[in-house]
Each structure stands twice: as C-alpha cells, then as structure tokens.
Amino acid sequence: MRQRTSPPHLVSKPAFSAHTLQYAFLMLALHPSLQDTLYNDIQDTIGDRLPTYEDFPNLVYPLCVMLETLRMFPPVVAVPRLAVNDELLLGKYYIPKDTSLHYDIVNLQRNPKYWGSDIDEFNPSRFDGRNTPQGETGEKDTSVPEKIRLPAKGAFMPFSEGSRSCLGTCIRSAN
Numbered sequence: 219m220r221q222r223t224s225p226p227h228l229v230s231k232p233a234f235s236a237h238t239l240q241y242a243f244l245m246l247a248l249h250p251s252l253q254d255t256l257y258n259d260i261q262d263t264i265g266d267r268l269p270t271y272e273d274f275p276n277l278v279y280p281l282c283v284m285l286e287t288l289r290m291f292p293p294v295v296a297v298p299r300l301a302v303n304d305e306l307l308l309g310k311y312y313i314p315k316d317t318s319l320h321y322d323i324v325n326l327q328r329n330p331k332y333w334g335s336d337i338d339e340f341n342p343s344r345f346d347g348r349n350t351p352q353g354e355t356g357e358k359d360t361s362v363p364e365k366i367r368l369p370a371k372g373a374f375m376p377f378s379e380g381s382r383s384c385l386g387t388c389i390r391s392a393n
C-alpha cells in the first residue's frame with residue numbers, strides 16, 4: 219500500500235493545460251504539414267459550425283495532437299509514492315517502509331521498447347486508431363474515445379494510473 223508523498227498540482231491544473239497547449243502550438247509551428255492534417259480533420263468533423271461537447275470524441279486528430287504532446291512533454295515529469303509498509307515490488311525488489319519512489323514519466327514515454335524507434339519525432343498519428351484493424355490496437359482505455367490507439371498498459375501515463383490517477387479526465391482532454 220503506497221500513498222503519494224505530496225499533492226502534485228493542487229494549485230497548478232490550469233498551468234498543466236497551458237503547458238500542454240504551449241508545446242502543442244510549438245510542435246505545430248515546427249511541423250506545418252501537421253497543421254493541414256489538423257485543419258482538415260476539424261473541417262471534416264464539424265465544418266464551419268460551432269463545435270459542441272458531443273463532437274469531442276470525433277475530433278480524433280486534435281486529440282492525437284494533445285496525446286502526442288503529453289507523451290513528449292508531460293507536465294508532470296515524475297510521480298512520487300511513499301511505501302507505507304515494507305514491500306516486495308514485482309515479487310523481486312525489496313522496498314523498505316518509508317522509502318520514497320518516483321516513477322519517471324519522461325523516459326517511460328520515450329522508451330523505444332513501447333514506442334518504436336521514432337520516439338523523438340512528433341507524430342500524432344501514432345495515437346490514431348481509425349485505420350487500425352481490430353486486434354492490432356494497444357490496451358483499451360475507456361477514458362479515451364474508441365478511435366484512439368494507446369500503447370501497452372503502463373507505457374503512457376501523463377495522468378498517472380491507478381486509484382490516485384488524475385480526476386480531471388474530461389476537463390483536461392476537452393481543454
């Protein structure tokens with residue numbers, strides 16, 4: 219049983235969204251062809267009318283841009299945990315009580331084992347599940363729309379995972 223050692227962002231949630239948007243705009247500025255893909259995807263989905271909340275799951279490429287931004291530039295770079303008891307982690311690592319552990323989100327999300335050799339390339343399409351036949355997708359996650367493809371469970375954790383993971387699911391994605 220572990221608990222978080224400190225509240226990671228009780229006052230900084232808007233800053234996380236701002237951080238993500240800043241990097242997304244920077245990446246789009248550096249990759250003009252992706253701007254066209256993004257624009258065309260939005261046009262195909264909502265055209266010139268105003269978007270509604272119901273459009274959100276169908277705005278697949280915009281969501282891919284956000285997820286790829288969070289993969290490369292996660293606002294929370296490490297998540298702390300404190301061992302409240304002596305623990306044997308994964309059956310082989312002895313963790314004494316009161317040890318503070320931090321899992322490294324940045325390197326996890328740039329690990330070629332899970333992401334392939336193009337880890338340093340900004341490639342939102344890696345999250346686009348629209349052209350992926352059934353059975354070839356990664357782990358299913360009910361917090362993201364069906365058309366989104368995720369890698370192996372545990373390889374993408376900008377919002378952490380488990381019982382203390384981010385509660386801002388809808389708001390953070392809609393932002």
Ligand code: HEM
Pocket residue numbers: 222226227231232234235238292293294297298376377378379381382383384385386387389390
């Ligand atoms: C890009 C935006 C965001 C990122 C990357 C993010 C990431 C995270 C992370 C890494 C945690 C720590 C979870 C853990 O300790 O395992 C967390 C917790 C939390 N987040 Fe976010 N977050 C974002 C936006 C938001 C928003 C907009 C809200 C609410 C409006 C929110 C509400 C919360 C709450 C309430 C917790 C604490 C959950 C708990 O302790 O049980 N987050 N978030």
